Amino acid sequence: SQNAWVQSGLTGQGVIWAFTSFHAANWHPLTWLSHMVDADLFGMHPGGHHAMNLMFHILDSLLVFGLFRRMTKALWPSAVVAALFAVHPMHVESVAWVAERKDVVSTLFWILTTWAYVRYADDTSSWRWYAATVGAFTLGLMAKPMLVTLPFVLLLLDYWPLGRFGRKLPLLREKLPLVALSVASSVVTFVAQTSGGATQDFQNVPLSYRISNTLVSYVLYLYSLIWPQGLAVYYPYPFGGRPLVQALGALALLVTITWLAIRAKRQRPYLMTGWFWYLGTMIPVIGLVQVGGQ
Helix, strand or coil, X not given: CCCHHHHCCCCXXXXXXXXXXXXXXXXXHHHHHHHHHHHHHHCCCHHHHHHHHHHHHXXXXXXXXXXXXXXXXXXXXXXXXXXXXXXXXXXXXXXXXXXXXXXXXXXHHHHHHHHHHHHHHHCCCCHHHHHHHHHHHHHHHHHCHHHHHHHHHHHHHHHCCCCCCCCHHHHHHHHHHHHHHHHHHHHHHHHHHHHCCCECCCCCXXXXXXXXXXXXXXXXXXXXXXXXXXXXXXXXXXXXXCXXXXXXXXXXXXXXXXXXXXXXXXXXXXXXXXXXXXXXXXXXXXXXXXXXXX
């Protein structure tokens, strides 16, 4: 609402600005273009912008169901996963907050990337589906760099449910272009956040604070998943550090769950895929590189 480029709608100069600006310590040109299209369609009346977020989320939820149904061939478990994704209170912020458009748009391309990859896994001679995978992944990174961990998730999906883990070297080789894109996106994001003064140095947030907060936060997210209460728009960073007993307790719990997931990999392979998916995709936002005061 205070961005003149967005308010001007989709123009040639606006497109150039979207791709070259580190405005608000971010580089997400596709998200800016989405906001500009909204400004053309609805002006600055908020209802239309909110409705677009909701439409993206509904589409994402339907695609989540379709993707898991295709990967696992399991109808009702896929429906439960999609329903939780659609209505869980932990996801409200990304839909209700207009400026979180980057989340719902990047999620769309996360799912499309995964879908294209599943099609490629069905026929690894199909360069078109591999190209679609790379293309959707690139667009997703330009919406929000949260997708940098997606190549790792695709490797987990190779284990389960795709069952492609027999020949590991080709699996790693085919991920290299995606990893290169992740590295490039990470560098651009770090430059954008540093130039915008968003990153915290080790003097303000020592490494010990970051590690203890990371361990506790992993457990807090699990708690909120099961019992979502006390949710807020903003959670201030514990600049005094987490109590040692909390950090050690969280570490013990995480190690225990990891051990149980690995131990059950033959009988319940989905547990290992799901658990490492959770651990891995949280890394960009867990606070090891601390951005802002949240």
